[in-house]
Amino acid sequence: MKKSIRVVALLAIRNESLFIGKCLEHLYSQGIYTYVIDNESTDNSISIAEKFKNRGVIGIESLPFTGVFDLTAQLEFKQKIAKSLEADWFIHHDADEIRYAPSHFTSLHDGILSADRTGYNAINFNEFVFLPTSKEKSYEGTDYEQSMLYYYFFAPKTLRRINAWKNFGQEIDLISSGGHAVNFPDISIYPENFIMRHYLALSFDHACKKYGSTRKYSTTELQRGWHFGRAKFHENKFHFPNQKKMKVVGSDMDLDTSDPWRRHTIFGNDRFSKIVFRVMNKIRNIMR
Numbered sequence: 468m469k470k471s472i473r474v475v476a477l478l479a480i481r482n483e484s485l486f487i488g489k490c491l492e493h494l495y496s497q498g499i500y501t502y503v504i505d506n507e508s509t510d511n512s513i514s515i516a517e518k519f520k521n522r523g524v525i526g527i528e529s530l531p532f533t534g535v536f537d538l539t540a541q542l543e544f545k546q547k548i549a550k551s552l553e554a555d556w557f558i559h560h561d562a563d564e565i566r567y568a569p570s571h572f573t574s575l576h577d578g579i580l581s582a583d584r585t586g587y588n589a590i591n592f593n594e595f596v597f598l599p600t601s602k603e604k605s606y607e608g609t610d611y612e613q614s615m616l617y618y619y620f621f622a623p624k625t626l627r628r629i630n631a632w633k634n635f636g637q638e639i640d641l642i643s644s645g646g647h648a649v650n651f652p653d654i655s656i657y658p659e660n661f662i663m664r665h666y667l668a669l670s671f672d673h674a675c676k677k678y679g680s681t682r683k684y685s686t687t688e689l690q691r692g693w694h695f696g697r698a699k700f701h702e703n704k705f706h707f708p709n710q711k712k713m714k715v716v717g718s719d720m721d722l723d724t725s726d727p728w729r730r731h732t733i734f735g736n737d738r739f740s741k742i743v744f745r746v747m748n749k750i751r752n753i754m755r
Contacts, residue, residue: 472555474499474579474631475525477548479541480516481506481532483562485607485669488515490562493612495523497567498576501560502552504544507532526552535683538693542641549639556583559630559646565612566592567662570721575661579631582657588633589649589656592663594621595722598733600710605670612664617713621665622727628663629656645693662722667733674733675702696734708732 476499480487494501501524503516516527530544549557556579558566568578582590597618599606606615629648632639640650668674678700689698714723 472576472580472583473553474556474558474576475552475554476501476558476560477504477545478502478560478562479504479506479530479545480508480512480562481536482508482510483512484508484510484515485673486562486666487512488518489610489612490560490564491516491519491523493565494560494575495519497574499523499558500525500554502548503527504530504541504548506530506541535685536694537685538645538688539642539685542646546639546641549634554634556631556633559641559649563666565664565666567664569659569661578661582631583633585657587655587657588635589629589654590631591626591648591656591660592628592630593660593722593724594628594663594665595619596621596665596667596728596731598667598707598713599670600707600713602671602707605672607669607673609669611666611669615666615669616716617708617710618664618716618722619708619713619728620722620724620726621731622724623729626656629654630663631661645691664722667731671702671705671707674700674705678734696731700734705733 476494478490478501480503483490491501501519503524503526505513505516505527507529513527516524520527528548530540533540545559560566566575568575568581572578572581579590582588595618597611597615599615600617627647629650632649632651632654637651643650668677678697679702682697684694684698688694716722
C-alpha cells in the first residue's frame with residue numbers, strides 16, 4: 468500500500484457473510500485500510516474479517532446489538548472512531564458497496580490522494596444500484612461484481628453520497644443525513660464524483676432475509692422518516708425492477724449517469740406515502 472496518506476474505511480456489519488469478503492478484498496486492492504465494527508453478527512462474518520487482519524483490516528470492534536437495526540448507534544460509533552483513529556481520510560462504508568475512483572486514477576487511494584493534494588476535504592460518490600432482474604435469478608456465492616450487470620443510477624438529489632472526508636481534527640456529523648452525507652464546517656467537495664456500486668440484494672431469498680419481518684427497526688428512526696420502504700417490506704409485494712428499464716454494464720465497464728432514478732422501486736417508498744407515514748406518526752404522538 469502507498470504510504471503517502473492513510474485512508475481508512477469505517478465498516479459497520481451485522482451478518483454480512485455474503486458481502487464482507489469481496490468488500491474487504493476490494494478495499495485492500497484499492498489501497499484502503501478498514502476498521503470493522505461488528506454489531507454482534509451470528510454468522511461467520513467475523514471469521515471472514517479476521518482473515519484480512521494482515522491485508523488491510525486494522526481493527527475489529529464489537530458494537531452491542533439491541534434487537535433492532537439502530538443506524539444512529541452505528542453512526543455515533545463511527546463518529547467516535549473517527550475522533551480517535553490515526554488516519555488522513557475516512558470513508559463511511561457498508562459491506563454491500565464497491566467503491567472506485569474515476570477511471571483515470573489507478574486506485575481509490577490515488578483518487579483520494581488527488582483530492583487531498585488539490586486542497587479538497589470531502590468526496591461525493593455517484594450511486595449505481597445493482598439488482599437481479601427476476602425472482603428466479605441468484606448471485607449468491609458468485610463474483611457478483613462481474614456477474615450482476617443490470618443497474619440504475621440512483622440520485623434523488625445532488626451530492627447525496629458525500630461519504631469520504633479528510634481528517635483534520637474536526638467534529639463531523641453523519642447522523643443528520645442518516646449516513647448519506649458527512650457534514651462539517653468549511654467542507655470543500657472535490658469537483659469530480661467518485662463511483663459507488665451498491666448491491667441491495669443478491670437474490671429474492673436474500674432480499675427477504677435482509678429486509679423481511681425478522682429485521683426490526685429503531686422506533687426513533689422510523690419517526691424520523693428513516694427506513695420507510697424497508698420497514699414496509701413484504702415478500703408477497705416485492706418485485707425486482709423490470710430489466711428493460713435498467714441499464715446494462717458495457718464492455719468498457721463505464722456506468723451511465725443519465726436518467727437518474729429518484730426512488731428505489733423495490734421498496735415502493737414514493738414521496739406521497741412517506742409524507743402520509745410521517746403525518747400518521749405525528750397524530751399517534753399527539754394522541755398518546
